[in-house]
Amino acid sequence: MSISMEHMNKIFTYGTLFRQGLIVTVLLSAFTVIIGFFIAMFLAFMLLSKNRLLRLVAGAYVQFVRCTPMLVQVFLVYYAVFGFISLPKFQFLGFIQFERFFPAVVALSLNSGGYMSDVIRGGIEGVDIGQTEAARSLGMPGWMTMKEIVLPQAVKNILPAVANEFVTIIKESSVCYTIGVQDIMFNVKAVQSASFIIVEPLLVATCLYFCLCFPTSKIIGYFERRMRESDKR
């Protein structure tokens, strides 16, 4: 099948669907990264804990997330977990179905949290132990040392990986069309079946995903450079 201008023009009549899909993908990814980050912090502290049981549980969870497909995890959360918990059915922003959107956020956050926890753990462990010793020797309690001294320095270690994760989530969130979340991919399918045009909607989706991911990684790269200010000589 060739790409024709005629097809392209026809596709653009479905502009609203693509715009809605774009908003859903952005919201889905944004919620996922924020919630996923908190899950990751929680898991990271479990991984760093002195308690062996906590370390074991968190470690097992991380391995589960890493060693099973994202698609399976999304299905498990949607059909298994939210098969038993019934969610209120309503739409927000006029076109987003909460009962599908919410399980998708949960599934993606749980996945993302697992991946990021190890990065955060590594970032915290990467801060020189001398920093903790200096803070403790000044009488700072452990939590204050973590908050004021260790975490701000760990952020520098983990930021590149978290940025990477955000970009990954934007792309991987596309599996959520399988549970009926009306993201970019869902609307690609919708346009394909309405218009019988296969390739051009995919090109639009390609373009949208790229335009989301490329600036995101650039913006975070900028903040990363700015945070190195204090290392400058």
Added chain:
Amino acid sequence: MEKIIEVKGLKKHYNKGKIRALDGIDIDVYRKDVMVVIGPSGSGKSTFLRSLNLLEIPSEGQIIFEGTDITAQKVDLNLHRQKMGMVFQHFNLFPHKTILENLTIAPIKVKKIDPGLAEEKAKALLDRVGLLDRVGAYPAQLSGGQKQRVAIVRALCMEPEVMLFDEPTSALDPEMVGEVLDVMRSLARGGMTMVTVTHEMGFAREVGSRVIFMDGGRIVEQGTPDEIFNHPKSDRLKDFLSKVL
């Protein structure tokens, strides 16, 4: 003389007792003491110093600071650590904070001192070590000697009762050792109680009020600088001095 720190039967074992970093240390630090700890590397002198504010948790024994056994379970260690300033070999300044923030964070957040007062005090102390013009700089912009002087001031900002120095000049380029020793010397003259682990025998001889020689996790010999450097008794000390002097 008033005892400020009493060390009783201090032991530190690793690997279930196979490695004995400290093998029974008993010593008292008196107010205005300038105690200098010397000894070959691996003799346990840094471990001893780091045990005084419990950066190393002793396997056995007690550290009694101003009458309180700080190795006891229910002691608020943070409260006691505020009164024991520590200076590290590798400075350990906080790289993400300016010099002023390095100096004021603990007084403001831990001692809850008014930020204005804390800054005033920090600047006054910084001026005394000749670094007032670097108040807004970041640690990475300073030389090693400057960093260590800032690290000393950081500890002083908490108004400690005693200062612990863990090889403060060992990571410095030779031409910067002098400026740090000058600051330590003036502290000692000002009546600060100090425990210093160092390889600077000149400093030990000139400034120390008492010199401790450690080897194999024990105190082998102690005395005045004159006794230790000019009239050593034990063979191990004689051997050590013949290598370092």
